[in-house]
Amino acid sequence: MSNPTPISIGTKLLILFSSVLLAHSIYSAHEHTHLYSTRPPPQASTSYSPNPQHKLPLDIILETIISVSLLSIGIVLSGWEFRPIQWRKWAGQLEREKGQGPYEFLESRLGFIDIRAKRSEFASWVKEHEATKAT
Amino acid sequence: MDEEHELLINPVVQESVLHNTKTISDLRSLLSSLLGIAAGTLGLESYAGFIFYFVMSAFTSLLMGVFLAGGKPKEYFRGGWWDLLSSDLIGGLAGYVLTWTLFLGLVGV
Known part of the structure; x- marks a missing residue:
């Protein structure tokens, strides 16, 4: 249960x-x-x-x-629930509640990568790493 | 053919169907043993007890439809209200008869 x-x-x-x-x-x-x-x-x-x-x-x-x-x-x-059986409602619920649904593979393709965000993320990580190394 | 088209346009998630069926069968077996306690306490015998079971099961199905399915069982069961009413009705009867006879013996006689 x-x-x-x-x-x-x-x-x-x-x-x-x-x-x-x-x-x-x-x-x-x-x-x-x-x-x-x-x-x-x-x-x-x-x-x-x-x-x-x-x-x-x-x-x-x-x-x-x-x-x-x-x-x-x-x-x-007391805590029972039904899950929607229609694919579109089920997928929508998953995307709302868990952040990724059955169509996640379409949204995480190479062409959709935000390369600037990744770069700035990496740069901040490097900065942080060096800061901890210096101390 | 018509149903095939319908399934292509509105695909059904098998996993959810299984989960809903399991939920309803768990709830039904729990509630029917509870109903058996009531029937035994009331001292119902023969047909009256079975009629009590079917009437109260319809009531609990109604509760599930209203509280769990939000009044729209079509979204959770392919058969809609009918699935909610009829699914696992015979399976719950075994637990019902068990507690019914037990409490009839404990209380009534």
Whole structure:
């Protein structure tokens, strides 16, 4: 997994918050079903239900769904990225972000060399070299 | 023939296609095991659980399309929205069923 973009503080907080919310809802659901299974059923003879499991209360259902949705948002936002598949967009992005793209060989041909810049660069290097030698 | 012309005019970077597919499959397996936790907690059984998976997967695909692709999945997938919705849906189902049954056993029964 590549993580080029750092995860923001807000996303981390969102993941933390929704994880706590999810754990809480799981615990609530567990406690709810546990309590119902240990309690004797009210008026057991009047109606027979094939499924002894009781329905969860609405707030636990909502809490579970909301926490999972928030956690998915947090995970999706945490540093994933798609790369453009169109060649021109991809090449443009590379040139903007890394300074050289797939057409670098065209721009670094001999005929495009700025010979004066190279010369002055070399001259300054020689000067610097001599200065360090003298000291 | 038409597609060949299209590819010549707008060439596709294979490397990026592979990277996007891998990203979406990683995200999908992570998120589907998470969805399984929710389904097990809610105590869903049989068809309801599978319907929950497909609905919530559509929601997470929507999230990816909006947040990662910037609402323009055509630039990142050759099939556009359809690729985003359908790719690796069956692969994620395995992880989903795994955590679904685990949490159904832990919480529900």
